[in-house]
Amino acid sequence: MTEKPKFAMYWAASCGGCEIAVLNIHEKILDVDANFDVVFWPVAMDAKYKDVEAMEDGSILLTLFNGGIRNDENEHIAKLLRKKSKILVAFGSCANEGCIPGLANLSDSREIVHTAFNTISTDNPHEIYPMTSYDVPEGEIHIPKILPVLKTLDQVVDVDYYMPGCPPESHQIAAVIDLVVDVLHGKAELPPKGTVIGAGNSTVCDECKRTRNVKTIKSFQRIWGVAPDPSLCLLEQGIPCNGPATRSGCNARCPTAGAQCIGCYGPAEGVADYGARLISAFASVIDAKDPQEIDRILDGLVDPTGQFYRFNLAGSLLKAAVPAWKAESTHEKEKA
Amino acid sequence: MTDQMIAPPIPIQAQGEDLTLLEEVASRTAGVSRLEMCIQCGTCGGSCPSADAMDHTPRMLFAMLRAGMRQEALKSNTPWICVSCYHCVVRCPQEVHIADVMYTLKSMAIRAKLYRDSTAPDFSQTFVGMVEEYGRSFELGLASQHYLKHFPLRLPNMMPMGMGMLSKKRMSLTPKRIKHINQLKTILKRAKELEAEQ
Amino acid sequence: MTDSFEPTIIGFTCNWCSYRAADLAGTARIKYPPNVRLIRLMCSGRLDPTFVFKALANGADGVIITGCHPGECHYIEQNYKALRRFHLMKRTLQGLGLEPGRVKLIWASAAEGAKFASEITAFVEEIRALGPLHWGKNGSAPSPTVEAVQEKVEVPA
Amino acid sequence: MTDYLLYPGCSMETSARAYYDSLKAIAGPIGLNLKEIDDWNCCGATEYLGISLTPAYALIARNLALASNAANGTRTLVAPCSACYLNLAKADYYMNERPKLGQMVNEALEAGGLSYTPGSLDIRHLLDVLVYDIGLSAIEKKVVQPLTNLRVAPYLGCMVPRPDYQHRWSDHEQPIELDLLLKALGAQVIEFPLKTECCGGHMTQIGPATAFEMIRRLISGADEHEADVMVTVCPMCQLNLDGYQGEANRFFGTNYHMPILFFTQLMGLAFGIDPKELGFGLELVSAKNVLDTLGIKAPPETPPAPPRRPRKPEGLPMPKPLKRPKVEELEKEVTQ
């Protein structure tokens, strides 16, 4: 019998929810084991980077990579796995578009370190900051260096497929595993490179059962301030639901449960900038012509940047806020 | 008749057309004067309650400004006769700030010392002198000083009125001075410097 | 040659009013600084905030959006939609640390060539005063096109 | 109680004492709380503007600066004198319309440690505040002695309704505010077509003949309309028409006796305030006839029933007067 194809999964800057989501596919996980030889999956098994480095290029068939590229270790492993893998999948929102860790791109990285180590959350009277290298009797030790901005996986390496979601829905993961297994058995073909897998082609509204009408918004509400009509489109009730711009695939989980969509599945097919779509869409249906009235209505959208870029900041056209971008430019210059 | 008998035509620009005049007046006027927009319709001259006493109607004056007739325009009594009733301003179909242009012309005439009758400029300057000194107007001082100089013969006629005003305490015998007159003087001094830099 | 900062500005015009205002500024030979490069849309209502973000990401220091005066839109009232989007976009950009003056919306009718030119002149000066925007400058190729990605990405050694 | 900043102007303390006294007397009953700004200076009347631009505006703007410093929760600056009202309003308007002027004036003010941002105050004439803020119905409610038999010619002069930078008045030529206020006091208000003609302004000082003619036009107009009294809103108008009436009579050989009162004096009478408190007796053309007329405590005559419209109309019908929305609202307030 021939060797089973090799499988790897890696966790860069992310919360770990993606791994849980993989385990949430229940008995389907057995298909993974049956069809693959798991060679590298730090959260599930012991493995060393040098083992991976020793593998032949392209010897891993499938790598699910979750998490964004926050430090030079993430970057190194991303490049390493790219080299060793035939199919590299950006798995979950962080790898796809930066997700919550990507919101750090609103600030300069020095500010982030400062906040983490020397503000109210940390008792640090001696102002001790981590160093990236330190001499100990055994020699010099290193910890990874933080990068000026968090990058998505495809901003660092070439990515074959994208699987969005925070985390990807288990039924979608199961479907993708089914597909790969079918491909292995010659029953299906891989989709073209660059395809988004494990998600729909339309937006959340497509799967949302709420009634929709022509929209005119006279004011925006925060969801805890109102008791929304359970059967009517949330946006029409002034609740800033991101559903119209968010890729379908989750079965409209949040709107169905009575909460607005916050956009974890990212932009729809072919969209260059997720936030821009929402800005344009929301503003289009505001019911005002007078600049002051427009401002009054928009005051109801308390944090537009967070509203539109909660998941997508690192993957957006602008990628980061001005301070973070300035730091990145300097960094690039120094490298060059 | 021979050709020699016909006087040669006077060149139009003999007096030296001053085409910067209109611009200068506009730039010295508060707000946007819109002076260049005048269509010479005569609404101003028609509206003016004191037009009979004017050398030129406002409209003519504006035409003279356009023609660059600096001397003639600044010598005209028209701005001094203007009573600031603003009838022309609200009726002007081109929304020219006529009353403010009149103020500008007065100040330019004073600067160039080009007025013919000194009554009005003297009155303004006496008035302003008092205001600069005290921070308030001083009617008795103003009226007596002004009438004494310009209408000495009319003064006896005015006595009953003046006495009436005084006896009813509608005129005070002494000027009133504001508390921070030095602050005001400093402000005006700086303003004059700025004006001179113009 | 001085090393004074010459901003690069992208302008969006509608086909009916502001592009014609630009035409008129040209026909009337009214001068304005060469820092602005215009893109013609059919209507200011076509302006997708994506375009503005794209321009900023690709190295523009400022973006000026122009359209017909309110009430004069060739498509009846689409410029109001541009107005609303502009307001929301501006709020979002401020959240991203952008100075509010970097993106501007002005109305110019087809007859307002002089106004168009003076608005452009003023905007160039405003951006010059704000200084360069570092988004996407300094050689780090920003937001490459699909084709460019394929060229650029190599398997790292 | 509404708070207003008050700029009285020089005349209010001297030639127009009756205006100030009567204003103080009526302020309480109608709930007008006036706060005189401290250490104000002369506005320059119509004279300073004709001498030098920047100093003239700096002189005016010092008052605006003092007022905006004193503004505590209010932004309305009230001026009872027409010339003061116009000068203050004008400085505020032009400092905004021509930023360069604003800049120079502020530079001058800075020398005295002051500054003024144009647009930060609402500069309004007393009549405007009484009619539009206090309201005609509130004024009507305070009337205890209706001026029933008094025939009044309402006279505003020039600088209140014109140039009207902020469009506060119903009309530039035939405004209706003063008429309605006097009607609210119960007076018989005559249709006075000369109500915004000029009183002669400074011409009494520089061209008496011209001034006397302008005074004559107004007095004879009021006389033709059989007015008992002319009512004014401006110290300069009052001074010219009252103070120079005798001189004008002599000049033309006429014998007019037309008392000129401030509208606040008539308000006071209607409110039942002692004439002495209202500055009666300070006028040169005695207004005794006014008091006499009112002294007759005849019950108000029931007005004759309007004649029935003839069945066959004579002549050609007249167009209905134009009702501006502002006027219509105001008219509703007066019950008479």
Add this chain to the structure above:
Amino acid sequence: MTENNQEKIGVYVCHCGTNIAGVVNVQEVAEWAASKLKHRGVVIAREYKFMCSSLGQELIEKDIKELGLNRVVVAACSPHLHEKTFRTACANAGLNPFLCEMVSIREQVSWVHTDKVAATAKAKAMIAGGVERVRYNSPLEPLMVPINPATLVVGGGIAGIQSALEIADAGHHVYMVEREPSIGGHMAQFDKTFPTLDCAACILTPKMVSVGSHPNITLLTWSEVEKVEGYVGNFTVTVRKKARKINEELCTGCGICQEKCPKKVIDNVYEAGLGYRKAIYTPFPQAVPNRPVMDVENCTYYEKGTCKACEKFCPTNAIDFDQQDEILNFEVGNIVLATGYDLFDARRVTNYGYGRLPNVFTSLEVERLTNAAGPTTGNIVLRDGKTVPKAVGIIHCVGSRDRNFNNYCSVICCMQSLKFAHLVHERTGATVYNFYIDMRTAFKDYDEFYQRVLEEGTLFVRGKVAEVSDVPRTEREKGKLIIQVEDTLVGKQRRIPVDMVILSTGLEPRKDAKEVAKLFGISCSVNGWFIEKHPKLDPIATMTEGIYIAGCAQGPKDIPNSVAQGAAASARVLGKIEQKQIALEPIRASVIEEKCSGCRICNGLCPFNAITFHEDRMVTEINPALCQGCGTCVAACPAGAITGTGFSNDQIMAQIEGLLMLNVDQELAVA
């Protein structure tokens, strides 16, 4: 979309004589494009003296054929000038015209910049933008739709009448909708028409009768258009036919009801407020159709519940108190809007005293006074109805050429004032003054009429009247109206006592012009007049295909011009009908159905009603024939499911990249 770098792009840089070449280094630009943009698909870049000349066009055509170019970029003047030229050239060579882009390096570069280096650099950036954009251009084909030969004419004034008659005479059906009870418009109120002084009724009535009896015209008076749907060639119109309370079939127009009606009402429309009509009335004897309407607001029966005098006396039982408004629907292919004007409300000029001073009249009032069928049977008298004036002042430009009211010239007032001068002189022998700012008599035979009025002894005073007063200053002014004016040619203020003042009031857009414009999907200018497609070259058409404007609705004009426009509009309509089908510009938005989630964000955004939602499939659809291509919905779609041809996201994003390419890539910037 680009197909694997298969683009073969030709770049053509125009010198425009020295217009461009004087500032932009054209040669450098062309060489740069050829070398530096080679990797972007540019295979040839040329410069030429005049690209728009036939030789220039041939150059492009030749390259397309010989080099197999599939994209063309022309850097020259504004596309508004020559886009059509170059697109046609491409089409001649077999290239889809929409694969050609223009870059405006004249209006946007050489004419507005002086720094040659900077201008040349900008031209390069703009060409890079054009090249990047054109790569994403796709071939487009115009959309063909059939044309319904019926036409709607809105407004039954002289312009509408002319238009309707010409179309109907050509054999096509016309629906004419008129708001008032009769057609005829303002012209029916006039007495004489300048400059020939024909009697208005004599020349208008026959045309009105033709409309009323034309087999091809459906006349709907006392009716208003409520809704217009559809697009050129295929409009569906909804009209409300207001209840006349008269059965039009039974009514013979005998007039007995009007005679017997006891209620007299001031007629503010036809008689301009100077005369009376009954509560049941035809506005004037020659009305078309000759059917009365009942004024339910003033009718005694509706006020008090009794009367019905009209019903009692009607010989044919045509009175129908229960009649209700009727809603009619019909289809037309083209629409002519000839909705006319409103008269400026002279009461707004307080200083002229109209409404306060009885003997101040408006021009329309004077039209009625001079009209033999008017309230005074043609006698020009004062408001008392009997006194003949001895002196009359006519004031021009009332409400016109005045930034306090309307800053445009109302065009007809000078001639109208001259006509009044003549009529007053002829009928009363009074001294007539005309007060004018500028005398504008620029049309055939108009100035000759001015000469005639001068000859008659009318006194002309050049000056805009400041005020009309009834307060005398001297004996001779007593009991008169005094016109105070600066006689600008004398340079003195004059006070001229007269008995009567005629205000030559200007023309204003209809009060509801904005709503009407919205209803028909066209727009109004700042002043409120309907905007034509082009002020000079297309003054009849509007931006909305199939909708034409005629007469004063487009701007103030006199009768000959209104008639000319009415006729021109019908010529345009007939031209359209003759085409049988019409090609629509292919710049359109469309929905990619699989991407549309039916969120309905876009549903309320289209002023042309091109967007419809299909409840069954839960998707939105755009009607390509109604879409005008503004792209607002494209920008709004949160799912990116709407695409726009001609200005697609790909095109614009690529253009942005191109414009900024030189900033990013220093290599490119080097010449």
